[in-house]
Amino acid sequence: MFYFALKRFALLVPIFFGVTLMAFGFIRMLPGDPVAALAGERDMTPERHAEMMAKLGLDKPAWQQYLDYIWNLLHGDFGTSVLTNRPILDEFLELFPATIELGLTAMFLAVVIGVPIGIFAAVKRGTIFDQGIMGFSLVGYSMPIFWWGLLLIILFSGIWGLTPISGRISFLYDVPTVTGFLLLDALISGEEGAFASAMHHMILPTIVLGTIPLAIIARQTRSAMLEVLSEDYVRTARAKGLSPLRVYGLHALRNAMITVITVIGLQVGTLMAGAILTETIFSWPGIGKWIIFSVFSRDYYAVQGGLVLIAMIIMLVNLVVDLLYGLINPRILHTGS
Amino acid sequence: MSASNTIPAVTRRPSMLRQNLREFWFYFSESKTAVVGLVFLVGIVLMALTADFIAPHDPAMQYRDCFEQPPTWGAAECNFILGTDYAGRDMLSRIIYGTRLSLIAGGIVVILCLSIGIVFGVVAGYFRGWVDIVIMRIMDTILSVPGLLMALVLVAILGPGLLNAMIAISITYLPHFVRLTRSSYITESSKEYVIASRVSGAGMFRIMFITILPNCLAPLIVQATLSFSTAILDTAALGFLGMGAQPPAPEWGTLIAENRDLMLSAPWTVTFPGLAILLAVLAINLMGDGLRDALDPKMKRS
Numbered sequence: 065m066f067y068f069a070l071k072r073f074a075l076l077v078p079i080f081f082g083v084t085l086m087a088f089g090f091i092r093m094l095p096g097d098p099v100a101a102l103a104g105e106r107d108m109t110p111e112r113h114a115e116m117m118a119k120l121g122l123d124k125p126a127w128q129q130y131l132d133y134i135w136n137l138l139h140g141d142f143g144t145s146v147l148t149n150r151p152i153l154d155e156f157l158e159l160f161p162a163t164i165e166l167g168l169t170a171m172f173l174a175v176v177i178g179v180p181i182g183i184f185a186a187v188k189r190g191t192i193f194d195q196g197i198m199g200f201s202l203v204g205y206s207m208p209i210f211w212w213g214l215l216l217i218i219l220f221s222g223i224w225g226l227t228p229i230s231g232r233i234s235f236l237y238d239v240p241t242v243t244g245f246l247l248l249d250a251l252i253s254g255e256e257g258a259f260a261s262a263m264h265h266m267i268l269p270t271i272v273l274g275t276i277p278l279a280i281i282a283r284q285t286r287s288a289m290l291e292v293l294s295e296d297y298v299r300t301a302r303a304k305g306l307s308p309l310r311v312y313g314l315h316a317l318r319n320a321m322i323t324v325i326t327v328i329g330l331q332v333g334t335l336m337a338g339a340i341l342t343e344t345i346f347s348w349p350g351i352g353k354w355i356i357f358s359v360f361s362r363d364y365y366a367v368q369g370g371l372v373l374i375a376m377i378i379m380l381v382n383l384v385v386d387l388l389y390g391l392i393n394p395r396i397l398h399t400g401s
Numbered sequence: 402m403s404a405s406n407t408i409p410a411v412t413r414r415p416s417m418l419r420q421n422l423r424e425f426w427f428y429f430s431e432s433k434t435a436v437v438g439l440v441f442l443v444g445i446v447l448m449a450l451t452a453d454f455i456a457p458h459d460p461a462m463q464y465r466d467c468f469e470q471p472p473t474w475g476a477a478e479c480n481f482i483l484g485t486d487y488a489g490r491d492m493l494s495r496i497i498y499g500t501r502l503s504l505i506a507g508g509i510v511v512i513l514c515l516s517i518g519i520v521f522g523v524v525a526g527y528f529r530g531w532v533d534i535v536i537m538r539i540m541d542t543i544l545s546v547p548g549l550l551m552a553l554v555l556v557a558i559l560g561p562g563l564l565n566a567m568i569a570i571s572i573t574y575l576p577h578f579v580r581l582t583r584s585s586y587i588t589e590s591s592k593e594y595v596i597a598s599r600v601s602g603a604g605m606f607r608i609m610f611i612t613i614l615p616n617c618l619a620p621l622i623v624q625a626t627l628s629f630s631t632a633i634l635d636t637a638a639l640g641f642l643g644m645g646a647q648p649p650a651p652e653w654g655t656l657i658a659e660n661r662d663l664m665l666s667a668p669w670t671v672t673f674p675g676l677a678i679l680l681a682v683l684a685i686n687l688m689g690d691g692l693r694d695a696l697d698p699k700m701k702r703s
Contacts, residue, residue, distance in 0.1 A: 079542055085542075202687065207679060208637055208654075211671070212675075214661065337548055341642070360643075367554060371546060371554055
């Protein structure tokens with residue numbers, strides 16, 4: 065297991081260098097030099113320009129700049145936001161809980177609905193239930209989620225007035241930040257109605273962000289279950305007279321879970337991409353909205369830092385999924401990949 | 402397509418191709434939903450081609466008396482089937498013309514990915530060693546960032562616009578094509594017909610592109626179809642974020658973005674363009690599922 069983990073970790077090293085090189089190149093590929101971009105419309109004397117270049121380390125040769133950049137990254141320095149003049153890591157960590165919170169609830173929704181309907185479709189294979197579930201899943205998979213979000217706002221917030229249009233919590237509540245996860249903070253604050261308000265604000269964003277993972281998980285669970293259901297041990301279990309719930313829920317699902325967990329792990333990238341759109345639509349103060357804002361306000365150091373941080377997080381999650389996979393399915397540990 | 406896996410492509414004759422096509426259609430038409438998807442897609446393509454004739458109005462024409470007109474049938478004045486937008490432009494015509502932009506975007510992304518991806522994949526599979534490692538690590542790097550974020554960053558470098566959005570999206574999809582080509586190329590290259598062709602003196606390019614490549618095409622076609630639909634989605638998403646096609650271009654995502662402020666007062670301006678995206682993507686995905694079942698024995702429906 066240790067060897068396996070080490071090998072998986074070693075695979076990440078070239079990707080780390082690839083991502084950092086890409087992020088490093090990103091700033092240099094922008095039209096114009098960074099200092100001129102910072103200055104914007106303002107005029108700048110050549111002396112001031114040289115001074116700024118030296119301050120940002122841009123007067124050194126490119127390879128040395130890159131090594132400096134890696135060195136800083138490894139020391140937790142992801143650069144400074146041009147707009148707020150704050151370390152990018154601080155900004156990121158401040159907003160990240162909002163994205164995680166939304167991502168977790170969306171994933172929860174996707175798994176809690178996706179896995180059971182996937183199993184149900186597999187068990188009722190070929191029936192109208194199966195076709196219906198697969199049809200819904202295909203629609204979900206094809207959904208432009210930014211439009212889906214707007215449509216839900218039009219219906220639920222505009223016409224029926226059931227849900228709030230945007231934000232994380234009603235402005236009536238002032239919940240002190242403890243964990244950054246608003247649901248928890250609202251509970252801790254003990255303020256009456258704060259938790260309900262936070263929940264209320266989460267409903268639509270959760271549905272929107274969870275739609276595509278839900279569709280994918282339902283589809284993959286179904287095909288994993290179909291494969292497992294034709295195995296001998298499932299037939300034996302059924303022949304022994306075990307209840308369907310035991311056969312499908314215990315014998316079959318356990319083996320189908322290997323595929324399902326991998327699929328769930330792979331959704332982290334989908335969630336991050338979805339977060340950009342979902343957070344923009346619902347003015348959700350998380351990483352996705354921050355990245356879009358940084359792109360538009362030309363805060364390229366923030367974009368660069370965000371890019372590296374997100375790539376690293378996804379890499380780590382995939383590593384954890386790989387290791388989990390090894391734990392659930394020990395056979396994988398002994399086969400050379 | 403099972404025949405094409407065992408019989409060398411060099412000896413394939415036109416009659417062989419016809420037989421393959423017939424076999425393909427047999428499997429493809431087995432799935433009713435796939436045929437529905439195909440028919441729908443043909444309809445969308447026709448709509449794009451004949452936009453000049455079937456669109457009831459000029460998509461850029463602003464009817465000053467009919468701002469934000471709700472959809473109406475057969476009214477005397479301001480008769481717009483899908484209503485008008487904030488500038489009094491006919492939504493239906495804009496959506497019909499938008500079909501062109503979306504199909505072109507999807508098509509160009511797929512063509513770029515196929516051509517560049519195949520070359521990189523074949524080169525990696527033929528040379529192996531360092532070339533392979535370098536190419537594949539670059540692809541891993543691209544894959545390590547979520548597609549939409551990668552595309553956004555690339556558009557930030559290239560500048561917003563439909564063409565740059567297409568290039569950015571192509572780069573984010575490229576790794577899938579390179580990986581697929583490489584893996585099926587490597588599987589094929591150890592087969593006997595390749596050795597036979599090598600022994601009989603075939604050159605490097607002949608082996609790469611004429612002997613082996615045709616036998617790797619099936620999974621690539623499936624991937625191309627699925628990428629076509631996601632490219633339409635991502636182009637629209639970039640347009641929605643203001644980084645893709647710029648107004649007044651009637652690209653579907655851009656249409657949603659420019660009417661977003663009206664979504665509560667004039668919901669039709671947002672609803673119909675999105676519905677167009679959903680239907681187009683759904684049709685292509687339906688067809689893609691059928692293609693996969695017909696072409697790719699490995700992924701065949703169980």
